[in-house]
Amino acid sequence: MNVYRYEQNPLVTPSDVKPHRPDFEVIGAFNAGIAQYKDEVIMLLRVAERPVSEDPEIVKAPVFNVEKNELEILELQLSDERYDFEDPRVIRKAGSEQFVYLTSLSYLRIARSKDGREFTIDPEPFIYPSNDLETFGIEDPRITKIDDTYYIYYSAVSPAGVGESLVSTKDFKNVEHHGMIFAPENKDVLIFPEKVNGKYYALHRPVPKSTGAPEIWIAESPDILHWGNHKYLLGLRDGMWDDGRIGGGAVPIKTEKGWLELYHGATKDNRYCMGAVLLDLNEPSKVIARSETPILEPEADYEVNGFFGNVVFSCGALVEGDTVKMYYGVSDTSMACAELSLSEILASLTEV
């Protein structure tokens, strides 16, 4: 696979982003949703910020208080044995796999570019936690344009669980909120850019507890707001690059051969790569072909090292002719872009 990484990579880093509060520091500007809006490439960044901590013995956890409409900063002692601080991203209850706090608050912020390489970051957050399902933050947006509306959906994180909420905008200024469209636990929703046989389709990635794995499902909708007829679509593959968890990445790309989905797969030890799967054009719940090996894997320094290293994670791509401009988060830290050939990706897939 020929991969052309932009010379400007990483395109946006935490140091490019001014924190939204003086007592916070930006630790991530990554996993951005991508859209073409007028003559601009919009990068809808997930910005992760954390309260600056002077005391290395204290871990601070930001929580949005809905009633007060403000952020509260909890302070936890690193020595407190009720908690497990091993994962830098989350604070777990000791002895549990569940997290009880996050170490940072994520929200969505716009970066704009004329050439898709040099980005200017908006001075203020674009979408900020605003309800009781977002008290731990909002993450990993995707953007699907249908007619003149941009549908933006993201993971909403709260003590009640992680689900997927939807907002829409026509101008990247005014936003309409549509609530949570996929209940916990769910992430990595991708709404198809047009109806197929009279129905909207979406990929989604539940994380079931009692049995099952983080795998990709597909659902149908009459109106983008309500979803049903859930079907199991794509599973993990033992011993391969995607044997730990998978999830949709970019909005499905319509090709003559089918819907091409660029998805992420991680190994059991959390090395995240990008691969592709081809779905039937008229019946997207049918899988036609799939990547045996990744189309992109963490190799560049900025992909290997960072807050959570060895991660390439795309939430959006632009297609121009045969060129796929795949934007992707690197190491839960920054944004990068690589160009790949659409026909080469399609030719690389193995029929299933």
Next chain:
Amino acid sequence: MNVYRYEQNPLVTPSDVKPHRPDFEVIGAFNAGIAQYKDEVIMLLRVAERPVSEDPEIVKAPVFNVEKNELEILELQLSDERYDFEDPRVIRKAGSEQFVYLTSLSYLRIARSKDGREFTIDPEPFIYPSNDLETFGIEDPRITKIDDTYYIYYSAVSPAGVGESLVSTKDFKNVEHHGMIFAPENKDVLIFPEKVNGKYYALHRPVPKSTGAPEIWIAESPDILHWGNHKYLLGLRDGMWDDGRIGGGAVPIKTEKGWLELYHGATKDNRYCMGAVLLDLNEPSKVIARSETPILEPEADYEVNGFFGNVVFSCGALVEGDTVKMYYGVSDTSMACAELSLSEILASLTEV
């Protein structure tokens, strides 16, 4: 709380049900959905059957094979250290909280009664596993009548997860399948019997993995088939009878004071009781009042002892005037019924 348990309890037991195959035995006839159909009370039983095992060292696991359209019986050695056989209901991977097989196959079967006490059981299954999301069985149905249609929904269990699927019937003979309406992990869906402010509502009970607990959510739908605007509704209460897991029970009952939902709550050590919660009549996502103590708890011998003891678990009730005839599964084994006073339940609730 005055509780009148029928003298005929348990109304249906496993020994009343003829297994659907000669090599199987019925171990449960419980957690039935309830409907009034013409002059009959319909009890839509969850029947659990397991392959008879002559060898105490062998555990058999039934799995429905979709391609062959037949049940396959896997045989596992009790000494096989890859598995954990401690829970009689499931076979877990050793060292994991996830199950990989069930020890029985559940399907749905009709029992009919003129007086609501003496039931005759249909000779054949009514709804049987039929697709790749039901290979481990179907469980715990609920029935909501809207106009002349009975909507029947149940937990569909497969290696991909446990979700909620929907079928409908007008005559309890012909069935239309509508696919899975709540993706894994989800159980205990309850569809309201009429629209509220132009929308259908349902309670549901996700089981999130990374954070969150088995708690009750509410969703909206334009058509019963597709669901959105998910909201967190009702949580666990530390140190109380419902501090382990909760889930909706009977179809919400419309009263002057609000929608009355009879729900089950279990302690952390799996003692299942029934309680009640009152939701706003015009805005069912608002909780008005809730049971401090259960309205029914396992006390009778058939409620305390059985395949999985100390469980009362209602999936349906009939209301006549002030009388609530609450049908309920006991100890994952049999069916019982108790009459309670609607006004007494309402008066017992504590405002929240």
